[in-house]
Amino acid sequence: MPRLTLYSLLIISLAGYVLMGYFIERSNFELLITVYTSLFLLSYLIIKNKGAYNFNVLLLSGILFRFCLIFSIPALSDDFYRFIWDGRIQQLGFNPFDFTPRQFLNQNSDAFLNQLFPLLNSPDYFSVYPPFSQILFKIASGIGQDNLQVNLIVLKSMIFFSEIGTIYILYRLILKRKKDLSLVLIYLLNPLVILELTGNIHFEAFMIFFFLLTVLLFYNQRFIGSAAALSLAIQAKLLPILVIPLLIKKIGLMKTVWYGLICILITTLLSIGIINTPERISHITESLNLYYGKFEFNGGIYLLFRTIGWAAIDYNPIVLISKLMILFTLTGMVYIYLKESDTLSGFFWVLLIYLGFAAVVHPWYLTPLVALSIFVRYRFILVWSALIPLSYMSYRTLPYNENYWITGLEYFIVVGYLYWEVKFLAPASNPVILKNEVSE
Template sequence: MKEFFKNHRFSLLIAITGIAFYFSFAFNLERNDFIKLIGLYGGLFFISFRLIQLEKTNFCFLAGLALLYRLIFLLALPNLTQDFYRFIWDGNLILEGINPYLFKPSELIGNFQGIWTELYKGMGSLSQNNFTSYPPVNQLIFAVSALLGGKSILGSVIIMRILIILADLGTLFFGRKLLQDFGLPQHQIFWFILNPFIIIELTGNMHFEGVMLFFIIFSLYLLHKGKWLMSAILLGISVSVKLIPLMFLPLLWNYFRKNQQLKIQKLWFYYATVAITVLLTFLPFLSSELISNFSASIGLWFQKFEFNASIYYLIRWIGFELKGYNIIAAAGKILPVLTLLIILGLAFFRRNRSTTTLITSMLFGITAYLFLSTTVHPWYLATPLLLSVFTKYRFMILWIGLVFMSYFAYSNPGFEENSWLLAVEYLPVFGYLIYEIFKNEFQTKKPVI
């Protein structure tokens, strides 16, 4: 032990500094304090990647730090989001025997008192006046958290955080195994697990992308091993946490078609298994209104909301110049179709023969989706960040280093975004991605795309 302290003094020093920074982030930060937020995040970004650089051969040390940093947030209420109030609201509705997909909070608040009033006020007007958009496995987690947390908001938060942390540990386990199978350095998984972006947005702000990603990475590991049936079930569960994995299904076409063990016939059974799994998770909530209410809530994100977009903002500017008004309603219908066409192009014209190539296609697909989206909250980047760990591409590390500048909008009463900060965020990302595609295209025999 004494030898360890002697040989790792600098690493321990910056690790302890990281504890102080995370504690300040968890307990002494207001969302509208943009300068402090960026300062802490920048410091943690440097600390984490310096630790990975210094201790990349010390897997247990880095894993222990990743867990310790997450535990700092355990007793703190999220300070960069108010979504958790809706999580607990939905969970308590289920415990009351009420289907959360059938009612807006504003339609029910008159029937409840006590903790319900605090949850209602905390979630904000947007959530109050819309149907829930969280799939059924998420709802199960909300219900368990509400049950075990009692009538305590913090108690429910603690339970949800524990589940998110366990999911991250599962991602660490299967992510490491995949890297071993691919012949890649095992420490690359810490670009995700020890990343302050992931620790803050998933554990700190309690976004369930982490749970979804655990099921995705577990599914990919089993698919790589040829266990396609269990892989399909797990992918179906991931869809029932967040809908994002649905976009990856077309990319499996060439992977099955060109794989001697799988073959194309099994792909249809794979798709059917995913669909049945998703349907089974929805069965407890099934009603005539579920599809319309859930679809309406999801549709809002494409045709009503705007935040931290890139290509869409350019299209919106052109729309103002040509039409004189915001064309989000039209663009919100066209851009998803364009995303689908890109994904189909990756599915049918790219050789997704190996698992690594498949993951690279998944990375390109979700990146295209985010570039064309009207709304890109920071935590949406968790999925492409994890996928990038298993590829040659590093543009996601640059993007997650810059994405917190989007929180500038919360620092002013009008919730206005700064166009210059958006340019600082996106231009380097676009530039570096183009450079990486060019480099990998011409330095390898097989084309990247």
């Protein structure tokens, strides 16, 4: 691609990210999906027509796209209000797991919290965010105090630097496997990753960074450091704990048990300062049970079973279907544990099974899969990452109303594309964007 054309595409992309970050609300679905889709098309064109001499330009562009979002107020998610709430609670000397927001305001007075309360999406639920995330919330609150914008800049800056770290570790892992360095562009230039992590403050960014660090240290046989990094990944999001059984084929059962015990010990030591009573553990469990037994959003297979169940018994069988989804999830994970010998691709499939049967699949949930897709030969996740913004159609009106036809279309295309990849592409091929296979 000529340099002038490449620079033109990058400048248009930068304008698109500025537009998404500063001028588009999620209720304006038509404009949102137009710009989002355009960014994916631009990313595809840039990567497909890349030249070796352009790599540094693309690397700096991916970093710039993220940096330009640091000063924006997240428009696609309102979870950040709870992050700031939990941080403020801690700055006032309280534990965020002791009260729901409504309970706290019934007993205490704080002008900034009174300002935040109407903006919370879960005022009657206890916090579910792990201790590492709570530390970051507290740091942001300590710096930002009662200034919402400063709190946001601090949180976004943290995620921005974690993303820089992720890109570097991906680079190291690709080098270690002696593969084309351009594979890093899959993550670097993916609009979903850029907009949902730095743009909308989702802590999957830290989960991805610490998990990839876990793997890098593990490959270098620094097992204690690897277990510590995995502990931090779990502290950011709980899901990385699912990777431990995948280590059995690498280091054997007993070494995996010791590795897991070290990880659990570090996690416990890091958590004990904030989660240190049965009541606080009960509050977290209560909120998690509500999440897995009450909420539903963009869960394709779940919605299919729910529709069948509703037709059969004439009411929403969410409790029963949720338990059935857990059974399917566990069965699928056990299969992966028994069959998969590669840590990175194994975790990819474990996470895919988890999200495939989940009742709630927000767009940013896919970002770890985008990072891990570099280490598998299939590219259907990139198709899913381009389609999942369709779920924002639910926010066009109040109350929010999910369009099940759109959800069905999203999953139909993704499953269809996966079937096409498995059925018709040669095993060693790597479709869509980059023609490289990565394996241990």
